[in-house]
Amino acid sequence: MRYSRQRELIFETLKNFETHPTAEQLYIQVKQEMPQISLGTVYRNLNILVEKGKIRKVDSLESSSVRYDARSDEHSHLVCTKCGTVKDLDLSYFYSVDKLLKEKFDFTVTEHNIVLKGLCSDCSLTEK
Amino acid sequence: MRYSRQRELIFETLKNFETHPTAEQLYIQVKQEMPQISLGTVYRNLNILVEKGKIRKVDSLESSSVRYDARSDEHSHLVCTKCGTVKDLDLSYFYSVDKLLKEKFDFTVTEHNIVLKGLCSDCSLTEK
DNA sequence: ATAGCTGCAAAATGTTTGCGCGAAA
């Protein structure tokens, strides 16, 4: 990867954000410093930075589309990165964390969006 | 809300999915039973079902766009539903859960995508 | 010199919406 003024500016600008901006928001900000920059360049560089592990996308299932679930009660998901299987996981596993957050930060959790990825038991067998 | 054959079929079809399909995947499946149905109807009804709490969207930050984060190490987020503040949360809080999943299901967690929503300490003061 | 990166614009993808017709209450 070669140096580019645009990429550096995008990275620095993102670092200075308090929130987690969208590509568009970042573009608007970056444009103040470098008016001729294009939105395509912002997207291209964000993708490169994610690939190189310098930044991350904030979302759970890396999917361009929204996915739906007929289970209407709150629950979380276990995704196997090898076979792709998605298993439901009861929220009760996280209640101890909720309690800790209440005690420590006085933060009252009302909603969980949790996706844990890793290797399921079947796949860890065939791994070796 | 009035009854509709389309909505019922969409809901039933979603329930029969093992995975968490996209609107498009659902559309393809539903079309087998009801060839004249339109993709717009599928989207419309999924939105209605989410509103009514019959189904859920599987994702963390409800945003049409991807959001980026310059912190490249893994961490999770606490979002206050009242003031909108997003705080970073260290992953160490979840290690006990990881351990439990290993013991119970032999699932090895390698990646966490966690967003907890609720009320932050500042907002719970002004709540009363 | 030569990859790689840029700006631009077009295309691709995912989702929503206005309209006029048909179906549920």
Add this chain to the structure above:
DNA sequence: TTTCGCGCAAACATTTTGCAGCTAT
């Protein structure tokens, strides 16, 4: 009969990509 939901197509929003020229190495 009066709404509400439908199918269709167009609009919209987000993201990717082909191209021709520029830039870091």
